Amino acid sequence: MKYQLLLWVILQLCVTDTYALNLEERHLWSEDITQLQTLITEKHIDPFVNIKEEEFNASVEQLVGRLPGLNEAQVEIEIMRLTRSIGDAHTSYNIMSGAHRHYPLRFKYFGESLKVVDTTKEYRFLLGADLRGINNYSLAQLQQNLSPYVNFVDNAYSFRHSFSFHITVNKFLFGAGVSDDLNMATFKFAQGDQPITVDMGTVSMQQFAELSSDYVISEPEIHYFNFNLVGIRLAYLDNYNTVYIDFDGYPESAQLQQHCESIKDKIRDSGASNLVIDFRNNRGGDFYVGLALSACIQDLDQLDWREGIFVMMDAGTQSAAMSNAAQYQQILNATLVGSPTGADPNIASETNHFRLKNSNRSISISKRYYGFRQTPSDALYPDLPMTTHWEDYKEGRDGALLQLLGFIQDKDRSD
Template sequence: MKKGLFSMIVVFFIAGCSQEEIIMESMLTTEMWLEDIEEFAQRLPAKQVDFYSLIDEDDFYQKIELFKIDVPHLNDAQIKVRLNQIISSLGVAHTGMGGYFIDEKYPFDFYWFDEGIFVRNTTKEYEEALYTKLVKLNGIEINHVIKQVSSVISYENEYWLKKKIPSYLLIPEVLYGLGIIEDMNKKTSFSFENEEGEVLDLIVSKIDNPNFVIKNELNPLFYQNKDQNYWFEYLPKTKIVYIQYNQCMEMKEMPFDHFVKEVFDFMDNNETDKLVIDLRDNTGGDSSIFAPFFKAIEKHELNQKGKLYVLIGGRTFSSARINSMELKQYTNAILVGEPTGAKPNSYGESQVFKLKNSGILVQYSTKYFNMDKKDLDALYPDLEVPYTIEDFKNGIDPFLEMVINHVQK
């Protein structure tokens, strides 16, 4: 998944990357949309590996023909949603669409904790909703909304879906295209429930670049330094060296092999009881970049059970999932956290083509990676750990706490 997955980082892909939106400057005519749909219907089957193993040929073209009939009666948002639903029906997380969502969103940072979807952050105007649970959107029960929104997301397991759903609930264009809201330019009602069971109803405006109220003061280590692909810190009280590996991508100012040397030199000169590699928020890139770490850890004294830990989660995807599997297979690492958002056996080495008129990006997979005889739906941790809203409120990282308190028997 090396170079192909590297492109996934550079080019926005709705299934796996952060949302760097490209706005369509003007509405397209029916004829222009029909041209794009025809281009989509011709190019995707030709480029996506195993296409007709993923979807019945007759079913695919029937969907396309019905879609074309409906186009004159659909608005832009509805057309984009239908395109998404068709490509998402393949069930391939690396195959999806992007490059068209409008920047303005509802000013919340939602996160799917163990107990449900909560407000992790918001603006001063809606601060009373902080840490409350989302229960309705535009008067619709959240479980029903989740079911509808799931249809536009490319995913292979529930763990990836749970990481993607919260951000989609913030996009007026998606909600409008699905019929969840009546007008994406007007305010929308959100209903929240606090810990006492009281319901808070808010009428919310969309906004571009909201100024959130919570900064980094209370955040645990894994929320920090997200602008760096990799970094490390020594925790003297527990004698743990903590490495956060955010992206499988070299940093010009610190090549990964230099970084690894710096980490291991530090450990050799400072008392270190445990080494932790955090991949829980790494959505991929080039899996080969991690090779210097394997070389360094192979004969190191920390390569033993109870000394070496790898943190994984629903956002551990693509090349990061490959590195997690390799750590599990070739070292004595203990995996801690949540199941990964990518299946051990999955499609990758993605490429992109652009639809002529809309500029929508269509990402497709060119290779199938068969890496696990069991064909599980995720890479599962050895020590599974829930993440609760109370953990977040109190600045606790339960994954790291598990490592600190774990004693290998």
């Protein structure tokens, strides 16, 4: 028994040594952490609103002092704690900018349930299952314990959006102590009343990228016009007297200018008086492109500019997309529809991008401040709350959009 215990201790030490930083690595990471500290202090527009400068500097000093006892994943997690402490989504550390792998799961929140919405062929039986925990931690414990480390967060809504992604990254779980194995974890699910436990390994980033976060949406049926405009698609929903613009990414400004007349021609030809601009799951870009779109369409007198312009949003509506949603409410007299945005309308934003000189890891730092609300608010909230529930989602129905189109029909009937 003593021999077996000794062997176990030796094996554990070997595992620790396998991942522990050597002297040279500690020196290089120390330089990178100091570089990060300098960049945040000098490049952020207002870095110490949410944390005192003395407290931030003390945290940096503590991290550098702890380097001899950390592995690389733990160092990265602690850097994420530093960037998260600044308190805005645009000041973040990208853990995916270094070598990493993923657990082959895509998650999406429906209310308080975190469900599997895509996975590899091997785990298709998990589709629709609720995540209950990972290893020895329940979902509630994971949300609480990992909160200080999850980056790209402005508010509670973007936290859940970002959390559901970060827990698929092997180094994130390993560095945060959720898993003691870099490439293996035990995931616990519930499929209805049936508990399911799966010991799961990791896949490459390329394999993970092939997964989607959406079931195939077939209702409402949408036929888009043939525009070669990245991030913006346009369709006429003739049953609803509505032009629908799916704005899920930002093209170059020159591309939008090039297509402006074609966009206006399609809207004119449709004869529609209602316009829906959908910013759901748009993580942002250049909000001046969004302003250019509003300038492009503003002279279309056929549109019902009093009560026929609608902007859809959700927790994935962040950065420039949130900015444009707030601007459209003002300059297009748009009604906001959906669920709260993952971005704070009154917070430091836009980014400078940097690479840490030794590790080549990517960081972003806020460089501008825009106030889109006169009163403090943690999110842009909808005028018409509308949500796609799980029962709709799994059947391929865009519940929120269907609710809005029904609202538009009722509005037009009453006119």
